[in-house]
Amino acid sequence: MGSHAVNGVAELHSEIIKKDIFKAFYELFPEKFQNKTNGVTPRRWIGSCNPGLAALYTEALQSDEWLADLEKIAEAKKLAKDKEFQKKWAEVKRSNKKRLSGWIKRNLGITLNEDSLFDCMFKRIHEYKRQLLNALYIIYRYMKIKDTPVQERKKWVPRTILIGGKAFPGYMIAKKIVKLIGAISDVVNNDKDIGDLMKVAFLPNYNVSLAEMIVPAAELSHHISTAGYEASGTSNMKFTMNGCLIIGTMDGANVEIAHEIGEENMFIFGARSDEVEKARERVCLQIFNCVLIFLFSCLDEESHSRGILW
């Protein structure tokens, strides 16, 4: 609070800081609080990592000024229904997918179907980011496909599910989530019955270099943290800039992206940040009850027999 300003890193985050985390300080110095939403640079995340798309934009807008001022890219909107532009766009996406699937083939030995939907989730492994939710959905989907009679399986759109990220060494649950994804990928990829309908791969050692290859190739990306927990999140911006759709919760910068591109162009689900506490209330009560019961049972029996003081 010695600083002259306190920044939130996304609009939602700024609100949470004011209402919740630094409530008392906000009452003291309301003028210090402001919002500076985090961002990423289009030079690296379009220009450098996706040269095909960059060339396409430059050609369409007849200048590369959009690299310094991304607002200018809105002019390309009028080309959205242009057949020729659509074709070129699809070619760029496809060549990027080819590059990524080549890398996966060389390094992980998994052959991917390049015509499938590339469904990505790349972020630090953490409970609040909910890779577990995605993993459970993968199993759900796998079981659903198995339940569908063979002749009706063409109803399922083929998907390639790519997950990556590092887990803190001492974070047991995060490590177990990685284990779960690896186990799923072993079972699903070796299931001849499923074939190309579904492939799962965990890409090891996620870093910026790898991200520069994944981001241009992605078609659907997951940003599904529990609402109110992601301060800002910036990979959603990287993916969006490269023509990738977002499935996500109303959290961090997702809120602003949804506002910018329209909620109907984003797959939004789940509890909003103000619902979370309400949804959890029962959990806390339950846990509280359990603790009470445990303590009282200690008091009744064990504390007498073993002499435990709590």
Add this chain to the structure above:
Amino acid sequence: MKKATPEEYFGKELLKVFKAIDDGVFGYTNELKSLIDSIRHQNDFYLVGYDFASFVEAQEKVTLFISYNYAIIYVFCRLMSCTKILVNGIENQSLLRQAVINFPVIEPSVNMLRKFGNKMMHLIKFNNHFSFT
């Protein structure tokens, strides 16, 4: 957590998933079981179970969206095969029908239409226009 019992909170489908993990479908039973234990004993702090149903719904929306893109290809195929019929005569119509039936377009279920009909009109219209019934 809305309801006390796991059946009500997680739903049948998710419990089936848990059961598959418990039964060792994916191996490493001890580790994976303990991972699931971190959410299933009324300790789902990050609301994985709470949001699962709506997550599945959003994934269905994705499928709907992709079927829209498939529909574009479908129109193209239909145009192509129509011109073929003009050339080859009527006997190919059954072939065309077969091709159309076999085309992998996912028709949105009635529930989906009811739910997202207002929000995603541009998708729905397209899908309805090229439904096969």
